[in-house]
Amino acid sequence: MTATGQDGHCEILDLLDGKLHSFYQLRRTAGTWRACKYACTSAQGSGWGTVSNPDNVRAAGCSTAGGLLLASELGLEIVPHALAIGIDKNAFVSGPVWPATLQDYTGASTYKGLTGQRFAMGRLLMLPASFDVDKLGLPESRTIARTLKKYGGYIVDATVGSLNFYAEIGSGWNKIYVNGKYTAAFSPDMQAIKASLRQVIAHSGFVDRDGKPYTPPPFRSTNLLSMRGPWQGYNGSRSFGEYDASTDLFRTEPTGESRTIRQLLTHIVKLIYSGTSNRTGT
Structure with a gap:
């Protein structure tokens, strides 16, 4: 299913060869599927762009599958990966930072947030260790908070007037309405999480998905020659x-x-x- 709204993202995983097919503004018109952007990557990769191949359908140069809250993860105490976060475009400072390779808008004049209150595309946000998860009203909110305390979330897209955590369509993570009825606790939970998120500005190192120490290769040491062309x-x-x-x-x-x-x-x-x-x- 394609996402509703202007972006119309869609991800198709081919289980035969492990390739992830990513689409931007995918629409079916007069019986024909058309997209404004397409990217193909390995589902076993990092999901982020590289210097030689920086482009993908998410604004940060990554797949929209990365960081999604999945239907299969609903009910877990903690989601085993960082989350994908979108923030209002006025909260950005121009210029993406690792691991992002692109940004949503071009030109510093587009980003009009207050100095000292802006973030670069690709920044890691986390909840501090002191955040009280048990004060949140819903189990889904508490899982999101625990995940943000351990893995955090990367800023990967720009929104208008909101801060978003992205989830799989129909996954049940969004609890604003349940069975057609408004859930009063969900919005206060999200507001409390948003107010406590902090940008990570220093760290002692990285670990990979197996918990082993990992040193990301800096851009300057990677292949600067892309085979994309133009040919x-x-x-x-x-x-x-x-x-x-x-x-x-x-x-x-x-x-x-x-x-x-x-x-x-x-x-x-x-x-x-x-x-x-x-x-x-x-």
């Missing part, structure tokens, strides 16, 4: 092949003729001089 024919040779996002490879079909394609790259060098000498440079 074009060279010296009269026609273009061929296509980029495969799930493997980060450029795949070509078998051919008996000689073909040449090229990838156009732009390299910017900035020279900065100080002092009063007559040196010049390009």
